[in-house]
Amino acid sequence: MTGPPVGTYTDADRDRWCAEAPKSKERTPFERDRARILHSAALRRLGAKTQVLGPGTDDFVRTRLTHTLEVAQVGRELGKALGCDPDVVDAACLAHDLGHPPFGHNGERALAAVAAGIGGFEGNAQTLRLLTRLEPKVVDPATGRAAGLNLTRASLDASVKYPWGATDAPLRPDGTPSGKFGVYADDVEVFAWLRQGAPAGARCLEAEVMDLADDVSYSVHDVEDAVVGGRLALEVLDDSAARARVLTETRAWFGGQLEDDELLEAMDRLRADELWVREHDGSRRALAALKDMTSQLIGRFCDAAIAATREHYGTGPLTRYRARLVVPRGTVAEILVLKGLAVAYVMAPREAEPLYRRQREVIEDLVQVVADRAPDTLEPTFAADWAEAADDAARLRVVVDQVASLTDVSAAEWHVRLVRRPRPEASPPTR
Structure with a gap:
């Protein structure tokens, strides 16, 4: 272009x-x-x-x-x-x-x-x-x-x-x-x-970098949290039944981004690497080894994307729509494996937990009661939006904005105050 x-x-x-009025150039x-x-x-x-x-x-x-x-x-x-x-x-x-x-x-x-x-x-x-x-x-x-x-x-x-x-x-x-x-x-x-000047449906390079940073961070750190919390032992990848379970959950949650053999090869690369922590007893030594693994994985994924992008676009500075982020398929596969591990051993099991269903009920109840009693139930900023709304659909959007703004804690507290049901206990896994 x-x-x-x-x-x-x-x-x-x-x-x-x-x-806006001109600001200081500092x-x-x-x-x-x-x-x-x-x-x-x-x-x-x-x-x-x-x-x-x-x-x-x-x-x-x-x-x-x-x-x-x-x-x-x-x-x-x-x-x-x-x-x-x-x-x-x-x-x-x-x-x-x-x-x-x-x-x-x-x-x-x-x-x-x-x-x-x-x-x-x-x-x-x-x-x-x-x-x-x-x-x-x-x-x-x-x-x-x-x-x-x-x-x-x-x-x-x-x-x-x-x-x-x-x-x-x-x-x-x-x-x-x-x-x-x-x-x-x-x-x-x-x-x-x-979006003026942007190709339809395309993200700028900075958005692609943000997206990869998000994928890298949560794939690695969700696994770290799961290991420390005793929900996952990384030695499971040594077991063929466990690898099949991870494949199944990866397909179910993230679709068919890659072929199964690519994901299996990524599992083999990860578990063969000396950084892969198979045992974790909660000691400082074990925590340090786990932290070193997460740090090296982040560097490994980012370095691979930098090298592949530079190979394609050269050495100059890259910005906006003048370059695309290039992520090798092997790197994508390893990130997906980590996501699949967290899904299989932390996120998927939560689906049957009563508290997980209860959280959805809290949200549904709040939308209903806040809408029924608006604008009195709304914070002042949202009450003003509600007053200016042109129709019922616009007013419901204001209610959704209000409920979405709440934290886990304040949503539970609002529910107690407005619906008068017992508040949910600490939240289960919810990615």
């Missing part, structure tokens, strides 16, 4: 949806973007939202916030190695999970069901809504419309993992619907603005 020289960011990349526009996300209430709330195990399960497990910080560190270094502006990548990584509701993906599925008639619910589309509408920072003085954090075009676009709406979502490799999309119908105006 034609355009500016490789490695440059243009004035259009630095544009903001709502014009910080770049992208540094401001990162700071706005870092100081946002939405980011703070991630500290009490589920990653894999619920907050408070024990003192070791990751919350959605600690996961986000780890993704940002991995993404920043990976992007910097390729020549991306590190603050653009860092901002995208910090933002990538802001839209996740209480109880992780369990809560996301519950909200998707109750919002099916108004365009559904998807955590990534909710992230865009937070960044451009819900998180209070900037209000357009000309229209009175909230502009969210009013990030630059480059940072907003980098935060969009799925650059399409629900009706345009592609299928997974196995032909099943992915259910993943990045924008609701009533946010298409700002979406069209941030």
Whole structure:
């Protein structure tokens, strides 16, 4: 494609949806973007939202916030190695999970069901809504419309993992619907603005870096949490029945991205590596070995992507739509194996747990009671949105916005106060 020289960011990349008065030149526009996300209430709330195990399960497990910080560190270094502006990548990584509701993906599925008639619910589309509408920072003085954090075009676009709406979502490799999309119908105006000049359905390089950093971080760290929590012993990959179980769950959860023989070969590479920790007794020595394994795996996956991308595009700085991230199939396979391990031994078993079903009931109950008693049940910002809503569908979207903003703890507390049922105990695995 034609355009500016490789490695440059243009004035259009630095544009903001709502014009702002000139700021001091001590910080770049992208540094401001990162700071706005870092100081946002939405980011703070991630500290009490589920990653894999619920907050408070024990003192070791990751919350959605600690996961986000780890993704940002991995993404920043990976992007910097390729020549991306590190603050653009860092901002995208910090933002990538802001839209996740209480109880992780369990809560996301519950909200998707109750919002099916108004365009559904998807955590990534909710992230865009937070960044451009819900998180209070900037209000357009000309229209009175909230502009969210009013990030630059480059940072907003980098935060969009799925650059399409629900009706345009592609299928997974196995032909099943992915259910993943990045924008609701009533946010298409700002979406069209941030996507100006972007190829349809394509992500910018910074978004691809963010996505890989997310995959690398949670695949490695979910396994680490599972080992420390006694839910998984990595020696299981030595057993053929266990490998078959991991294959089955990987196909069920992630579709047919790769052939089974590629995944089996990846299992063999991982378990043959001297870094693979087969025994874990909880001692400092064992914890250090496990941490060394996770650190080396992160470096291994990132180095492979950097080398493959550089082999394709050369040594200059790479940005935006002037390059694509290249991830070797072997690296993808090893990441998928780690995901499959966490699914098989942590996430899939949770499906039958009563508390897991109870969490969905909490979300469903809250949407119903908040909607029935609105606007009295809404926080002031959402009550104002409800008052301005044009119809019942728009009012339901406001209710969904309110419930999605809650943490695991506050959702349970709201449920006790509004529905008067016993609150759920600590959350089970919910990725």
